[in-house]
Amino acid sequence: MSRWEPNARGRLEQAALELYSERGFEQTTVADIARRAGLTERTFFRHFADKREVLFWGAGALQELLVGAVAAAPESAGPLDAVAVALEATDAVFEERRESVRHRQAVIAANAELQERELIKLASLASAMAGALRRRGVKDPAASLTAEAGMAVFRIAFERWISETSQRDLSQCIRESLDELKAVTAGR
């Protein structure tokens, strides 16, 4: 018999992030997470396949957002501009979740297996954006290069955004990081 639990997913996610931070990812069980959230393990498994998925369930939606934004960028936008538009669009997803994003990154930084998983996620996102660029008529290798360079920009902007105490928003960090890339490649 399953009861309706308001915001079960959100409560489970928050409980998991707390426990991963307090005890470490390895030392936390699904039973611990359910208990902390005041829910059952059965409810946990209705929302997540395993404890790792709590950290990665958003990747599919993020990919759709990036791919959709690349596709929707103005026809006149060059490849890098289209990628920049897409990266900045993620601001809407991340900005209000800054604290939980910060917890998540700390958990991942502490665990080699999770770091690997995160690398694979970022590579998939780059690959999906390259596909979206090709559908805009961008040829390879320009499509792959732009998508990969864009993900490097994103990763570095993201790190800066969560690490600093200032109140700059993510899209501002992305624009700065993109300007740095342009400066570096122009040899400035």
Add this chain to the structure above:
Amino acid sequence: MSRWEPNARGRLEQAALELYSERGFEQTTVADIARRAGLTERTFFRHFADKREVLFWGAGALQELLVGAVAAAPESAGPLDAVAVALEATDAVFEERRESVRHRQAVIAANAELQERELIKLASLASAMAGALRRRGVKDPAASLTAEAGMAVFRIAFERWISETSQRDLSQCIRESLDELKAVTAGR
């Protein structure tokens, strides 16, 4: 009792690549590899920790080469130029091994676990190059961005180099890929 075996490492590597191509990585055992090479399993384990290491043992030397070349680039070279010099220096390692490199890439492309390992290797190389740039006085995020963009250039140049039938060398593919990156970031 161990006999001295001429070029045991090379023979084991070649036998492994042949078997991984013929049967798949998963379906090949260390015993198979040793038999094909006309050597013992014991000899195999003197050279490689496991069958995966046959594909990745070169990563340490490659990293040293890249880091050394970034450090040795002319003082006047900007960050991207220093990275370009380092990437082109890999030509000396790869050019004469084109056929075995091609086999290796095909084996990796066919196996998700090996692809993950390869991603991690490339991320480590980027991270090592960023460190070498910082030691040249390049600040972050320019150091990380340049190293990551450089690895994207390398990956794409490498794919082109092994996939095509023409006789262009790796350093030429790297220069082309780098020019593409510059064109893309300049909005051309």
